[in-house]
Amino acid sequence: MSKNQLTSERHYDIHVFCCINERESGHPRGSCSARGAGELQAYMKVRGKVLKLGKRVRINKSGCLDRCELGPVMVIYPEGIWYHYQSREDIDEILEHHVIGGETVQRLMLQPGQSVLTPAEPPRIELQVKKIKESPNDVSRYELVSSDGQDLPSFVPGAHIDLFTGPGLRRSYSLAGDPAVRNRYVLGIRREKPSRGGSEWLLDHLAVGDHVSASLPANNFSLDRQATHHTLIAGGIGITPMMAMGHLLMREGASCHLHFCAPNERSAPFLDEIREIFDDKLTLHFDGGDSTQGIDLPSVLKDPSPKEHVYVCGPPGLVASVRAQASHWPPGSVHWEQFSASPVSKAKSNEAFTVLLSRQQVRLEVPPDQSILDVVRSAGIEVESSCEDGLCGCCRTRLLGGVPEHRDVVLTDSEKAIGDEMMICISRGKAGETLVLDL
Ligand code: FES
Numbered sequence: 001m002s003k004n005q006l007t008s009e010r011h012y013d014i015h016v017f018c019c020i021n022e023r024e025s026g027h028p029r030g031s032c033s034a035r036g037a038g039e040l041q042a043y044m045k046v047r048g049k050v051l052k053l054g055k056r057v058r059i060n061k062s063g064c065l066d067r068c069e070l071g072p073v074m075v076i077y078p079e080g081i082w083y084h085y086q087s088r089e090d091i092d093e094i095l096e097h098h099v100i101g102g103e104t105v106q107r108l109m110l111q112p113g114q115s116v117l118t119p120a121e122p123p124r125i126e127l128q129v130k131k132i133k134e135s136p137n138d139v140s141r142y143e144l145v146s147s148d149g150q151d152l153p154s155f156v157p158g159a160h161i162d163l164f165t166g167p168g169l170r171r172s173y174s175l176a177g178d179p180a181v182r183n184r185y186v187l188g189i190r191r192e193k194p195s196r197g198g199s200e201w202l203l204d205h206l207a208v209g210d211h212v213s214a215s216l217p218a219n220n221f222s223l224d225r226q227a228t229h230h231t232l233i234a235g236g237i238g239i240t241p242m243m244a245m246g247h248l249l250m251r252e253g254a255s256c257h258l259h260f261c262a263p264n265e266r267s268a269p270f271l272d273e274i275r276e277i278f279d280d281k282l283t284l285h286f287d288g289g290d291s292t293q294g295i296d297l298p299s300v301l302k303d304p305s306p307k308e309h310v311y312v313c314g315p316p317g318l319v320a321s322v323r324a325q326a327s328h329w330p331p332g333s334v335h336w337e338q339f340s341a342s343p344v345s346k347a348k349s350n351e352a353f354t355v356l357l358s359r360q361q362v363r364l365e366v367p368p369d370q371s372i373l374d375v376v377r378s379a380g381i382e383v384e385s386s387c388e389d390g391l392c393g394c395c396r397t398r399l400l401g402g403v404p405e406h407r408d409v410v411l412t413d414s415e416k417a418i419g420d421e422m423m424i425c426i427s428r429g430k431a432g433e434t435l436v437l438d439l
């Protein structure tokens, strides 16, 4: 074999270097592998074989490519094009468009000198108000359909959507309709006292025929499909996610029972619909405004049957009582969602601490009278939020270092113990702590 032949066999037309560098946890510049680079690169190699990229394309693991804040990153030679990628879809697009098709993928490209990711616009859908039914109990029933008449994105029981009610304003609402009905979303919207503007705006400005933008359905409150019995406990407007759960469980003939708590029949939203959905799997608890006369939680939650799960949604007092009374239930069998902040998390005293925004390379002081979200926004960095009370999960942020004081009700106890995410609208650090955020 001649020297020339050897040289030509070692030549690649396209060379892809992917950073899978591991920095220690909490490194202020971040780490490509901590952001999933290893798994993504393994997928890329598998896809490379399927797509028969051949011997002239070489996909290599590389050490730190020195754009850690933007990771995972890759560079493709001979053009020297840099990409940031986060998902299998990104990989597919890079392989099919750039490596095979020779066209760059603009949306994933990094510019020379770029040190901050361009924020991705979360997908939105356009909805139209089809029906509004007002009721004397401050909760109105809204039916929304897609603006173009198509089926809506599917959802699972317990899911919510956010309605965008103005610049920077969004509110989360549980989907109360039957998940099998694809052409409408049903929401319960309650007039809040006091209102922070979101619900009030909807109730006062959204009429039948009007259009509104919404997020795709997301879920922080899922049914456990392994459970052999589902005990549902709802208070007031907390009934909405339970309605979607009821549609599915009753259709499947699953073992379930709903306990619905309200001061009296008149103030119980959606009562006729709930009776229809749950039939004889329903117990109503009307306490006349005196919680000591309400549901007997010690007896309802006394002895869980094997693989029984309990779900609670409603005011903070009810959620806290259920969690306390079910504290002897097996880990993971108690699920909750709360619609207003608990007085305890709001009453906690605040201390000053520091946040380090790893992608921005910015250090900010958080004073006692401001949240991390306030401080980050004041620094000109856009972060999505909704409830700003630690209830909805919208501001969930990856934590790369430091010990947070979790005050939200979104993360489970085990997620809080792992400590790699936090709700920056409400959770904080102790005095002198430095929290390193993936922002
Ligand atoms: S860790 Fe990937 S570029 Fe540095």
Ligand code: FES
Pocket (backbone or CB within 6 Å): 384, 385, 386, 387, 388, 389, 390, 391, 392, 393, 394, 395, 396, 408, 410, 423, 424, 425, 426
């Ligand atoms: S904005 Fe809802 S949890 Fe932070």
